[in-house]
Amino acid sequence: MSKTISIYVHYPFCLAKCPYCDFNSHVQKDVDDQSFLRAYEKELDFFKDKIGKKTVKTVFFGGGTPSLMPIFLVEGILKKISEVFEMEKDVEISLEANPTSFESKKFKDLRRAGVNRLSLGIQALNDEDLKFLGREHSAQEAMLAIDEARGIFDNFSFDLIYARPKQNLKEWEIELKRAIGFGTSHLSLYQLSIEKGTAFYSSFNKGEFKMPENDLAADFYELTDQITKENGFFDYEISNYAKKGKECRHNLAYWQGDDYVGIGAGAHGRVYFEGDNNRKTTMMTHQPQNWLDLVEEKGVGIQKQENLSKEDILEELVLTCLRTQEGLTLDILRKHFEVKNFGELFDLGGLEKLRGQGMIDLEEGFLRVAKKYRILTNQIIGRVVGVLKN
Secondary structure, X not given: OOOEEEEEEEEOXXXXXXXXXXXXXXXXXXXXXXXXXXXXXXXXXXXXXXXXXXXXXXXXXXXXXXXXOOHXXXXXXXXXXXXXXXXXXXXXXXXXXXXXXXHHOOHHHHHHHOOOEEEEEEEOOOHHHHHHOOOOOOHHHHHXXXXXXXXXXXXXXXXXXEOOOOOOHHHHHHHHHHHHOOOOOEEEEEEOOOOOOOHHHHHHHOOOOOOOOHHHHHHHXXXXXXXXXXXXXXXXXXXXXXXXXXXXXXXXXXXXXXXXXXXXXXXXXXXXXXXXXXXXXXXXXXXXHHHHHHHHHHOOOEEEEEEOOHHHXXXXXXXXXXXXXXXEEHHHHXXXXXXXXXXXXXXXXXXXXXXXXXXXXXXXXXXXXXXXXXHHHHXXXXXXXXXXXX
């Protein structure tokens, strides 16, 4: 079992619900943040008792919109984490922020509180598309927030959504090059997707807007890959691009099968409890008030906790690791299984067939999606899952 863990802190509140968002987020005017701090502290105590002595290598404040959190809440959570666990000297502490003028005024205070990596939800650099995406900021506010973040954080990132309705390749080329020119060393670049349960899902099915055809969506991806490469970025994960050494270590913990604790309403975790060889999945109850009530009653807001089977763990590793450039390695498998080679867990004949088709690279120590087929990652992952041994 690993001696290190990552911690995810979910703050479930937003100024408004974005129409494409399927995360656990809620619009609520009055939030009792003192009660939330006490609840976060109780959940950290719960996991301290369950997982034993661990060293924290990354902390990630996600949401929702964590930049809406009052500074005392961020400080209090980080203080409690440092009390119940050791912290690595170079611990990565990330926080997601929206670039409204109200929130960007907090950046200096967040840095003083201990946050050392900021992730800005920019999403677009023009007002028309920001309005379509339901964002609360303007393009001007976005650029001012980027400039503010650059002056305060050595490590900052921002998100953009592309392949938007009516967007053409030339427009995306100009926007992406402009984004790179702001000096970040990490970009999260997502194709717009229509998720069930979102406002976009309903309006798309009503024919209120059209999405790009598959061939055009592929062209968007190829252009993104080309421009980022030309500017010194590499796609360490299918939608995440960084300069060497600037990868988000917290997200790598998810994608490479490391242990992580999730606290807060709707947070998920993957962790081994002390003295138990079963890897557990935990999920907190989603509604914020229900979560608060449950933590008050039981000391933790867990709605669902299960032991993951060997098959579950292996399938999850395939699903996450093959999204990364490094792929699935034997070292990653050995975090959870006593194995000497891939043949103990996979049908080697099936893997060799996929390699023969050029879809995967397969060597003694690693399995990954071949670079020229990265655009088909989801389909190839399905094929690899299909050759797992029962």
